[in-house]
Amino acid sequence: GQQVMQIPQYQHVQEGEDFTTYCNSSTTLSNIQWYKQRPGGHPVFLIQLVKSGEVKKQKRLTFQFGEAKKNSSLHITATQTTDVGTYFCAGPWDSGGSNYKLTFGKGTLLTVNP
Amino acid sequence: DTGVSQNPRHKITKRGQNVTFRCDPISEHNRLYWYRQTLGQGPEFLTYFQNEAQLEKSRLLSDRFSAERPKGSFSTLEIQRTEQGDSAMYLCASSTSNYGYTFGSGTRLTVV
Numbered sequence: 535g536q537q538v539m540q541i542p543q544y545q546h547v548q549e550g551e552d553f554t555t556y557c558n559s560s561t562t563l564s565n566i567q568w569y570k571q572r573p574g575g576h577p578v579f580l581i582q583l584v585k586s587g588e589v590k591k592q593k594r595l596t597f598q599f600g601e602a603k604k605n606s607s608l609h610i611t612a613t614q615t616t617d618v619g620t621y622f623c624a625g626p627w628d629s630g631g632s633n634y635k636l637t638f639g640k641g642t643l644l645t646v647n648p
Numbered sequence: 649d650t651g652v653s654q655n656p657r658h659k660i661t662k663r664g665q666n667v668t669f670r671c672d673p674i675s676e677h678n679r680l681y682w683y684r685q686t687l688g689q690g691p692e693f694l695t696y697f698q699n700e701a702q703l704e705k706s707r708l709l710s711d712r713f714s715a716e717r718p719k720g721s722f723s724t725l726e727i728q729r730t731e732q733g734d735s736a737m738y739l740c741a742s743s744t745s746n747y748g749y750t751f752g753s754g755t756r757l758t759v760v
Binding site (some may be wrong): 567569575576577578579580581582622624634635636637638639640641 | 679681683688689690691692693696698703704739745747748749750751752753754
């Protein structure tokens with residue numbers, strides 16, 4: 535069955551607007567990772583979160599890991615056209631907590647209107 | 649370090665034919681993974697190597713699929729008797745322990 539739910543599936547914004555995608559798990563995770571895939575490209579690793587309540591920032595991107603380690607979010611401030619792509623969360627749902635096998639969510643496709 | 653390299657980039661084959669894809673991981677990475685991705689979906693796990701040992705294979709992978717990683721370096725993924733349902737992007741990734749994957753550009757397979 536579905537182990538991870540990513541919402542929304544699609545998000546269209548005007549350039550300059552903010553964007554948030556959410557990743558929810560039914561089980562506690564040892565860590566969660568985020569990837570970005572540009573149209574026609576391959577997934578590119580963005581970040582890994584490990585600690586409960588952890589917040590990490592990369593320029594306009596803010597990543598958060600929930601206190602219960604069951605959910606995570608990615609927030610982009612003031613989107614730009616270069617932010618277009620699909621954002622995936624990925625976690626070790628099936629690998630006994632080790633990192634070796636990641637299960638990916640279905641992703642959130644972000645499009646930005648210039 | 650040129651990242652993870654996959655060949656070929658595209659493959660069109662007739663149903664029933666065998667195909668083989670190659671992946672050259674980042675040399676310092678001991679872990680290598682194969683994933684499959686179809687349109688609108690996230691990457692789906694196929695198999696995993698630590699050095700030359702294949703430690704896990706997805707239940708989704710039929711007997712027509714086989715992967716090898718001789719000497720713990722490059723890896724090959726072979727699909728025998730291809731079916732139209734095998735059409736997808738096949739992604740290879742490598743990593744060191746407990747950190748993010750580096751994906752290759754993938755091999756897009758089209759079975760006609």
